[in-house]
Amino acid sequence: MSKKILVIYYTQSGQLEDILNNFTAPFVEAGNTVEKVRVHVAKDYPFPWNGKAFFAVMPDCVLSVPTELKPFQLKENKYDLVILGYQAWFLSPSIPVNSILNDPAVKAVLKDTPVVTITGARNMWISAMQRIKKILKDADAKLVGSIALFDKHHNFISFITIFYWMFKGKKGRWLGIFPTPGVSDADIKKTADYGRTVQKYLTGTNWDGLQDELIEQKAIEVKYNLMFIESKASKIFAIWANIIAKKKKKTAWLVAFKYYLLIALFIAAPIILTVDFIFFKPFLSGRIKKQKQLYSGVH
Numbered sequence: 001m002s003k004k005i006l007v008i009y010y011t012q013s014g015q016l017e018d019i020l021n022n023f024t025a026p027f028v029e030a031g032n033t034v035e036k037v038r039v040h041v042a043k044d045y046p047f048p049w050n051g052k053a054f055f056a057v058m059p060d061c062v063l064s065v066p067t068e069l070k071p072f073q074l075k076e077n078k079y080d081l082v083i084l085g086y087q088a089w090f091l092s093p094s095i096p097v098n099s100i101l102n103d104p105a106v107k108a109v110l111k112d113t114p115v116v117t118i119t120g121a122r123n124m125w126i127s128a129m130q131r132i133k134k135i136l137k138d139a140d141a142k143l144v145g146s147i148a149l150f151d152k153h154h155n156f157i158s159f160i161t162i163f164y165w166m167f168k169g170k171k172g173r174w175l176g177i178f179p180t181p182g183v184s185d186a187d188i189k190k191t192a193d194y195g196r197t198v199q200k201y202l203t204g205t206n207w208d209g210l211q212d213e214l215i216e217q218k219a220i221e222v223k224y225n226l227m228f229i230e231s232k233a234s235k236i237f238a239i240w241a242n243i244i245a246k247k248k249k250k251t252a253w254l255v256a257f258k259y260y261l262l263i264a265l266f267i268a269a270p271i272i273l274t275v276d277f278i279f280f281k282p283f284l285s286g287r288i289k290k291q292k293q294l295y296s297g298v299h
């Protein structure tokens with residue numbers, strides 16, 4: 001029987017739309033009704049970004065301050081599945097996605113409805129995902145699948161290349177030397193396989209086992225080093241965000257945050273990771289395994 005599926009998302013560059021088109025192709029092929037809603041914000045963020053605007057959104061991302069959205073319409077009151085496309089901004093759900101999840105019409109369709117989330121990130125999506133899980137739980141939605149696509153290059157490389165992409169507006173190779181930023185074309189195409197897996201469950205009523213299959217397919221994979229850095233950074237970002245949000249003159253503080261970020265990533269993180277690798281990680285394998293299960297799971 002044909003099912004009704006809502007795909008709701010925000011994207012700046014179109015990467016997330018590309019991911020969702022590939023992911024949902026099997027649902028369309030199977031004859032389901034797939035309603036895609038690309039949400040826009042009332043006062044859009046610049047793309048390409050400039051440095052000032054980019055860092056200025058940090059406090060609102062971290063503190064979950066929503067923004068006004070352009071009006072959008074959902075065709076149905078109830079769907080068999082909602083697919084939420086989201087992106088992480090400063091280790092948090094992006095402001096537009098947070099605003100989508102705040103919308104009364106979206107909250108209404110989420111209630112008692114199976115949801116699959118899918119992100120296209122640089123490589124630090126865990127904290128944002130954990131916060132989205134909480135928002136979905138509060139909305140009485142039933143999270144049945146969670147997919148995370150990210151840039152597989154080294155953390156330093158993906159940091160450099162994403163800035164080239166975000167500040168030039170082109171998902172291209174900087175100087176012809178650096179790799180293409182963001183989620184690779186191959187990984188984007190592969191989401192059709194994850195879509196086929198979800199389609200299998202869509203025909204039944206029991207979603208148990210879907211996430212395990214997605215994990216098996218590597219639709220979501222937690223990398224220890226990134227998980228470690230993110231767990232520390234998300235706490236520190238919250239401190240920065242709370243301080244900066246209270247300041248009348250924010251510019252100097254945002255510049256300080258920018259330099260903190262560079263020092264934290266390129267100098268502090270490698271040192272802390274090395275200390276952890278020698279003194280802590282070898283004795284914490286049970287805890288690390290549990291954390292990985294938590295972050296790649298749907299509970």
Ligand SMILES: Cc1cc2nc3c(=O)[nH]c(=O)nc-3n(C[C@H](O)[C@H](O)[C@H](O)COP(=O)(O)O)c2cc1C
Nearest residue numbers: 011012013016087088089090091120121122123124
């Ligand atoms: C302001 C801003 C902050 C970002 N912060 C993160 C982050 O903390 N972690 C991450 O993995 N990616 C981060 N990204 C990358 C996005 O998650 C996403 O991959 C990229 O913006 C492309 O998404 P799009 O489909 O909206 O164009 C950030 C991007 C922007 C614009």
